[in-house]
Amino acid sequence: MLRSSVALSILVSFLPLAALFFLGMEALGTDWGALLTDETWRDSLFTTLYVVSVSTIVSLVLGTWVARTVVNQRWRFTSTILKIPMFVPHIAAAYLFWLLFSGSNGFWGIESNERDYVTVILTYIWKETPFVFLMMIGTYEQLNRGYVETAKTLQLSPYAQFKHAEFPFLIKPLLDSTWILIAFISFAYEVPALLGVTYPKLIGVLAYERLSTGLYLEATEPYAVALIWTCFVGFGVFVSYVMTASVRRRIERGVRR
């Protein structure tokens, strides 16, 4: 029974890779030249890169800072409350932000469905900061305070203390969180479809709409875009993990000792 469950889990986990193979096969007939010069896709790509960068960087910084503060100050109640947004489905979060910033409710000059995608970014920050917080808090709770005390004794600046006594231990969870967030935010439909605009759309929305609209049913472009984007993320994951492999190994060995 255990073996059949394990085999089934492996089989299900193998499906995304099989899905990529099918994507590749379907994307074969794509006119790559036309795709790369298509203005609609290009504008979508730039907007997506902007939304992903801002959302990911702000979520990572906020999540790490909050985890650090909660552990240092021992805020148990705050820690519990902070997890709440994580259990709100993305589409419901998007609708909450849509209501908050739509029509007469819009404040600070921010409105839903505008070209700068501010509400999309805010929704992702609200949803993903608790995720980063959860990924980082475990590391912060296990962090050997001796390193920080040593850094303080050496009278290092607060930045240098963080850089030498904390950051090396955060590399692994930060890398994991970064790529999970990039993969998740960059090629999604629900949130940008609800809070975005008709032009430029984020590539996930554009690809999904081109795939599901009768007008484009025969088009291979959405498959090609999905494949290119997956390769881009995959390449980033590979390079970043290889580049940090020796540091991570050293830290893991040190921690185990």
Next chain:
Amino acid sequence: MIRQGFILLIALFPFVSLFLVAPSMEIGNVEYIVHTVGLTIILSGINVWLATTFAWWLLWTESRWKSVIEWLVFLPLFIPMLATLFGLYLILAEVGLIGTYIGVILALLVVTIPYSIRLAYNGMAVIGRPLLEQARLLPMSRRVVYVLYPLFSRMMRTIALFTTVILLSQFALIQLIGAGLIPTVTTELYQSYAGNNRSLALSNTWMLILFPVVIYFLLSGWNRWMVRMLKGRLQ
């Protein structure tokens, strides 16, 4: 104190929107609620079972393929969900599962299982092999009932909760793989939003938020009752 108040305010402020418009109380067709509840129960059950057994295996295996399989299982976390969905759409279309309940469950399982396995593996790794060693001598059913379930009931609850939230977040997946034939609260919310029916969209949003809350409390109560009953049996 000010910092703490500010963080709490940011975390809770968006919920103000729930009270800006009066939600619609009309529930005509309950089919989409039935579908959502059905999918939640089936998917959570499968996820808990597969993730727990796989994490248990991963904890003990001496196989030289361990690290490869570990990578294979966690790799989908780094593949954009919509890209996986497009590929799955092609695969499921080949085998005729588009527009079926099985197709939707399979697609949802593919996107939820990496998170569940990660949660289960982390939960077991925290307790560690030495403490769980004796449980390996027990037969499978007794091991699950008397050791794994009481020890990992919280972890199982978290897996069920995460699965529910991911499931409730999916519009594109359910619409594409279900071919529009399997309505859920999420698809209803999107349609009421597109139809500019604010109060109906808000009542669906309430449902989407309350679903995980209800599941959390139900599972917490169930876990507490079960663990107390199992302890009673052992005495």
